[in-house]
Amino acid sequence: MKSRKLPGDVAVWALILAELSVFGILFIVFVVVAKNHPQMFEQGKQSLHKFSGFIETLSLISSSFFVAFSLKLLRLNKHRQAAIFIIVAMASAAIYLFLKLSEYQLLFEQGYDIDTNVFYTLYFLLTGFHWLHVVVGFIVLLYMMKQSYADKFQGEDIRLAESGASYWHMVDIVWIILFPLVYVLP
Numbered sequence: 001m002k003s004r005k006l007p008g009d010v011a012v013w014a015l016i017l018a019e020l021s022v023f024g025i026l027f028i029v030f031v032v033v034a035k036n037h038p039q040m041f042e043q044g045k046q047s048l049h050k051f052s053g054f055i056e057t058l059s060l061i062s063s064s065f066f067v068a069f070s071l072k073l074l075r076l077n078k079h080r081q082a083a084i085f086i087i088v089a090m091a092s093a094a095i096y097l098f099l100k101l102s103e104y105q106l107l108f109e110q111g112y113d114i115d116t117n118v119f120y121t122l123y124f125l126l127t128g129f130h131w132l133h134v135v136v137g138f139i140v141l142l143y144m145m146k147q148s149y150a151d152k153f154q155g156e157d158i159r160l161a162e163s164g165a166s167y168w169h170m171v172d173i174v175w176i177i178l179f180p181l182v183y184v185l186p
Helices: 010-036 038-047 050-075 079-109 118-149 159-184
Strands: none
Touching: 010 038, 010 118, 010 159, 038 118, 038 159, 050 079, 050 118, 050 159, 079 118, 079 159, 118 159
16 A cells, blocks of 8 residues: 655645644634624624625635646646646636735725724734735746746656645635635624
8 A cells, every 4th residue: 555645845834834823823813802892893894895705715716726636737747738727727816816906905995904993904914914825826836837837847756846736725725714704704
């Protein structure tokens, strides 16, 4: 029986665990403060654009699917096809980046910003921190696409691509928790 190894590099997994710890702490702070200010948080959530958040969720989930499929293609030494799926993943991620900035702009136009109250402070902190992670992930995907297109992944050694994909999936998982916590749940 072949033993399964952790995909990618151990250092990337250490980074992923550190990032998940930071997000976990921020989620706990959000929940605790929400329990102490339920009316403020309910009013704040009413001002958010849930449909936009839902589309952002779909774009990140879709992007993760395309990244996972690109890894499958890399394992089959179909590098150029994998590059195409990474491009599609990046296009899907770009939808998230654009929609999130549009959402921020709408909130700013309505007079909400990081100083409005503690709900908006935590909202902009959580979603802004996540947005930055998506930008970093986008850059990682761009690098993966270039390496894949140039046939830089040799044989079965695709640890670099696995590391990038693992980071990208972490970003996606964080949003899957963040979206219902901040936008939906009472």
